[in-house]
Every structure is written in structure tokens, then in C-alpha cells.
Amino acid sequence: MNDILELRRHLHRNPELSGKEYETAKTISAFLKKYQPDELLENLGNGTGIIAVYLPEKEVKQTILFRCELDALPIQEINNFEHKSLFNNVSHKCGHDGHMSLMCLFAKKIAMQKMKHTKLLLLFQPAEENGEGAVAIIADERFKKLNPDKVFALHNIPGAEMHEVLVKNNTFTCAVNSIIIKLHGKTSHAAEPQNGHNPAVAISEIIQEFQKKTQDNPDKEKFTVMTPIYINMGTKDHGISAGFGEIHYTFRRNANREMKELETELETIAREIAQKHHLKPEISWTQKFSANENAPEVVDFVRNAAKELNFKITEKKYPFTFGEDFGIFTEHYKGAMFGLGSGIDTPALHNPDYDWPDELTETGAELFYKISQQIDAQ
The missing domain is CATH 3.40.630.10 (Zn peptidases)
Known part of the structure; x- marks a missing residue:
């Protein structure tokens, strides 16, 4: 040895x-x-x-x-x-x-x-x-x-x-996949946020909706683990309302078939929330494991x-x-x-x-x- x-x-x-x-x-x-x-x-x-x-x-x-x-x-x-x-x-x-x-x-x-x-x-x-x-x-x-x-x-x-x-x-x-959601809005003066499209509320809504998909009891159907990984938005300049935001999530399910279903649901949620807040979504996927x-x-x-x-x-x-x-x-x-x-x-x-x-x-x-x-x- x-x-x-x-x-x-x-x-x-x-x-x-x-x-x-x-x-x-x-x-x-x-x-x-x-x-x-x-x-x-x-x-x-x-x-x-x-x-x-x-x-x-x-x-x-x-x-x-x-x-x-x-x-x-x-x-x-x-x-x-x-x-x-x-x-x-x-x-x-x-x-x-x-x-x-x-x-x-x-x-x-x-x-x-x-x-x-x-x-x-x-x-x-x-x-x-x-x-x-x-x-x-x-x-x-x-x-x-x-x-x-x-x-x-x-x-x-x-x-x-x-x-x-x-x-x-x-x-x-488990099957694992990770989603990257970039939200393109419009930067404005912090005193006039109505003149821009800030992604902050959209990010918070995405988090809330994604977390609703969590089902952490493995004895039940569609066992799902949802984990937020990374969030980025704006700068530390207090006079600027951010015009761009980014959020990453990783999620897990027991079966490949159920994973594909969840992927479709999450992408739909992200796009609908982005549209609601006048943001252009850019969605990509990374580190997929069957x-x-x-x-x-x-x-x-x-x-x-x-x-x-x-x-x-x-x-x-x-x-x-x-x-x-x-x-x-x-x-x-x-x-x-x-x-x-x-x-x-x-x-x-x-x-x-x-x-x-x-x-x-x-x-x-x-x-x-x-x-x-x-x-x-x-």
C-alpha cells in the first residue's frame, strides 16, 4: 500500500x-x-x-x-x-x-x-x-x-x-439543475424611480414564488429542494435606482421527469414576473445533473x-x-x-x-x- x-x-x-x-x-x-x-x-x-x-x-x-x-x-x-x-x-x-x-x-x-x-x-x-x-x-x-x-x-x-x-x-x-435569471430594466435617478424599471420587487417576487415550490418531505410526491445561491442588483450609489438585477437558484428533485416539469414552471414564473415589471429576462441554465x-x-x-x-x-x-x-x-x-x-x-x-x-x-x-x-x- x-x-x-x-x-x-x-x-x-x-x-x-x-x-x-x-x-x-x-x-x-x-x-x-x-x-x-x-x-x-x-x-x-x-x-x-x-x-x-x-x-x-x-x-x-x-x-x-x-x-x-x-x-x-x-x-x-x-x-x-x-x-x-x-x-x-x-x-x-x-x-x-x-x-x-x-x-x-x-x-x-x-x-x-x-x-x-x-x-x-x-x-x-x-x-x-x-x-x-x-x-x-x-x-x-x-x-x-x-x-x-x-x-x-x-x-x-x-x-x-x-x-x-x-x-x-x-x-x-437526485436530479439537480441551476437557473441564472438576469433582469434588464432601466436605470434612473433614485429620486425618480418611476422613470426607470428597477428589478428589486421582481427579484423578491421570484424568490417568494420559487420558495412555494419547496416540498421537503421525501415521503410525498415531487420532493423538491429550492436553494437561492446568488443575488446581485445595482451599486452602492444611493442616488441611482438600479436598472439591472441577477438571481441564481439551484434545485433538486428525485426524478428526471419531474425535474423537466419544474424547469418549465420556474422559467415561466420568472418570465411572467419580469414582464409584469417591464423587465427583459435573460435566462440560462448551468451545472445540470441527471x-x-x-x-x-x-x-x-x-x-x-x-x-x-x-x-x-x-x-x-x-x-x-x-x-x-x-x-x-x-x-x-x-x-x-x-x-x-x-x-x-x-x-x-x-x-x-x-x-x-x-x-x-x-x-x-x-x-x-x-x-x-x-x-x-x-
């Missing part, structure tokens, strides 16, 4: 943001080459994606993909340990350094003992945090030719017991692997509300994403003091390898 631990700490010290994972990709490629994949596909998707291909000993009967992520977050790390981030306002606060490391350990295990009839694809995906990476990989012609039969991914879950395996059929993570829909028969491989390895298994009642672009893969292929507990007292994901617990690396690699063995034995 020494080389894996050093790799993880090197990745943590040298984080890169979504779409800029060039040195990270070089590091991963160099490591993988030591464990002799039958093929190493590089520069996938937006230019930094990697897939290590391991062929079985005999005839290929099925192809299985496992995915991890390359990117870090724009967060300033506050830890003081030796492997802390070397870059201001960039750090691995979601555990992707750990996910990459366990995938590299998985590659080592495969190199020592290949499958009999199962072709394994180890995908190191860029740009998960902004929702662009999976879309780019799916669209890559080299990826399309691989055509996996099943796809798997995991995510570490602070607040769950160390090594606990969290599974769920059907929706595992709901991650787990196929129950694929989740069973995770359950069986965890059981065989004597890990605690927890059946989740409700989906996680965070966005995960692995949902793009489960739209195209039968798949399963599962959670891996990273400790009750571990800082939460995206917190500035978070750090991947190294004792989890072997657990994740063992689960991926055991899943592969079970599928191979079919």
Missing part, C-alpha cells in the same frame, strides 16, 4: 479544478502503465479522461466499467498536515484523490489476477463537479465503441460508519460483494440530495452507484477541513474487485 498512499497524498497536494486536470491525468497514466493494462485510452472527453482496459484470460463475455473522478474544488484548505494542498483556493474536498487511489489499487489487483471472461474498464473521469465530465465522456467516439454492459461507481459518505456500504434501488442521487437511477439487479452485485467481505450494509430509504453526473451513465447503461462510509466524525464533503481517510482505500478496491469476480463467475 505504500505506493498507493504516496500517490493519494501526491494527488491531494496537487489538486486541479474541473476541466484542468492535466497534471493529474499524467500522474494517473504513469501509475497505471506500471500495471500493464491491455490498452490505455488517454485524452478522453474534454482532454483529460483516461480508461485503463484489462482483457480477461479467455473469451470476453461481458464488459464492466468502474468510474472515479479526477477533479478538485475551488475551496481553500485549512488543514496543516504534510500533504495539504499546495495551491490557494483549490483542494480535494470531495475525496476524489481517494477515489482515484482506490481505483489504482484496483488496477494492481487486476494486474495480479485477471478475470476469466470479463473485460474491465477503469474510467478516470474529469469534471464531475461541474457536471460536464460524464457528458463529454459519453459523447467521445472512442468511449462509444467500448459499450459496457454494466457500470459502477462509489462515493465516500462522511457521517456514515467507516467501511459501511450504503445501497439503494432506483434513484440514488438523477442517478440504479438498476436493482446491478445493485445486487454490490450487496453480495459487501456481504461476502463482511461489511455492514445499509439500505437507504431516500436518495442523496447531492448532484452526481454518474447519472448520465445510468441513463445509457444499467448501473449502480453506492456509498462508502468514511467515518461518523469525518468532516462533511466540501468542508475546508475534509480529508480522505486512507483506511478506506483498500475497502473500495476490494469491493470493486469482488463485484468483478461475482459478475465473472456468472
Whole structure:
């Protein structure tokens, strides 16, 4: 494990943001080459994606993909340990350094003992945090030719017991989308606001109407989380009535179908309120994540692997509300994403003091390898 631990700490010290994972990709490629994949596909998707291909000993009967992520977050790390981030306002606060490391350990295990009839694809995906990476990989012609039969991914879950395996059929993570509403009005003197079109009241009405869409009881239909992210209007010049305003919202729902319905409703609300106040709306969307829909028969491989390895298994009642672009893969292929507990007292994901617990690396690699063995034995 020494080389894996050093790799993880090197990745943590040298984080890169979504779409800029060039040195990270070089590091991963160099490591993988030591464990002799039958093929190493590089520069996938937006230019930094990697897939290590391991062929079985005999005839290929099925192809299985496992995915991890390359990117870090724009967060300033506050830890003081030796492997802390070397870059201001960039750090691995979601555990992707750990996910990459366990995938590299998985590659080592495969190199020592290949499958009999199962072709394994180890995908190191860029740009998960902004929702662009999976879309780019799916669209890559080299990826399309691989055509996996099943796809798997995991995510570490602070607040769950160390090594606990969290599974769920059907929706595992919510659909997420974000709307940007720009309201173009007319600037005027603050003493004569009637001569202009100030967006302030429109912004307040949009907030009120959007919040009415919140339905925070997951036991009821159309579970919805509405979160205002950013508001900007005018300047600090007290003699000027603002002529422009901007508001950003992010929202979550359990199902992709219900998400499309909500998107239409919110855009209609924004346009009608803008028209009411003589404002010209400019609406755009960003960081869209499809709901991650787990196929129950694929989740069973995770359950069986965890059981065989004597890990605690927890059946989740409700989906996680965070966005995960692995949902793009489960739209195209039968798949399963599962959670891996990273400790009750571990800082939460995206917190500035978070750090991947190294004792989890072997657990994740063992689960991926055991899943592969079970599928191979079919």
C-alpha cells in the first residue's frame, strides 16, 4: 500500500479544478502503465479522461466499467498536515484523490489476477463537479465503441460508519439543475424611480414564488429542494435606482421527469414576473445533473460483494440530495452507484477541513474487485 498512499497524498497536494486536470491525468497514466493494462485510452472527453482496459484470460463475455473522478474544488484548505494542498483556493474536498487511489489499487489487483471472461474498464473521469465530465465522456467516439454492459461507481459518505456500504434501488442521487435569471430594466435617478424599471420587487417576487415550490418531505410526491445561491442588483450609489438585477437558484428533485416539469414552471414564473415589471429576462441554465437511477439487479452485485467481505450494509430509504453526473451513465447503461462510509466524525464533503481517510482505500478496491469476480463467475 505504500505506493498507493504516496500517490493519494501526491494527488491531494496537487489538486486541479474541473476541466484542468492535466497534471493529474499524467500522474494517473504513469501509475497505471506500471500495471500493464491491455490498452490505455488517454485524452478522453474534454482532454483529460483516461480508461485503463484489462482483457480477461479467455473469451470476453461481458464488459464492466468502474468510474472515479479526477477533479478538485475551488475551496481553500485549512488543514496543516504534510500533504495539504499546495495551491490557494483549490483542494480535494470531495475525496476524489481517494477515489482515484482506490481505483489504482484496483488496477494492481487486476494486474495480479485477471478475470476469466470479463473485460474491465477503469474510467478516470474529469469534471464531475461541474457536471460536464460524464457528458463529454459519453459523447467521445472512442468511449462509444467500448459499450459496457454494466457500470459502477462509489462515493465516500462522511457521517456514515467507516467501511459501511450504503445501497439503494432506483434513484440514488437526485436530479439537480441551476437557473441564472438576469433582469434588464432601466436605470434612473433614485429620486425618480418611476422613470426607470428597477428589478428589486421582481427579484423578491421570484424568490417568494420559487420558495412555494419547496416540498421537503421525501415521503410525498415531487420532493423538491429550492436553494437561492446568488443575488446581485445595482451599486452602492444611493442616488441611482438600479436598472439591472441577477438571481441564481439551484434545485433538486428525485426524478428526471419531474425535474423537466419544474424547469418549465420556474422559467415561466420568472418570465411572467419580469414582464409584469417591464423587465427583459435573460435566462440560462448551468451545472445540470441527471438523477442517478440504479438498476436493482446491478445493485445486487454490490450487496453480495459487501456481504461476502463482511461489511455492514445499509439500505437507504431516500436518495442523496447531492448532484452526481454518474447519472448520465445510468441513463445509457444499467448501473449502480453506492456509498462508502468514511467515518461518523469525518468532516462533511466540501468542508475546508475534509480529508480522505486512507483506511478506506483498500475497502473500495476490494469491493470493486469482488463485484468483478461475482459478475465473472456468472
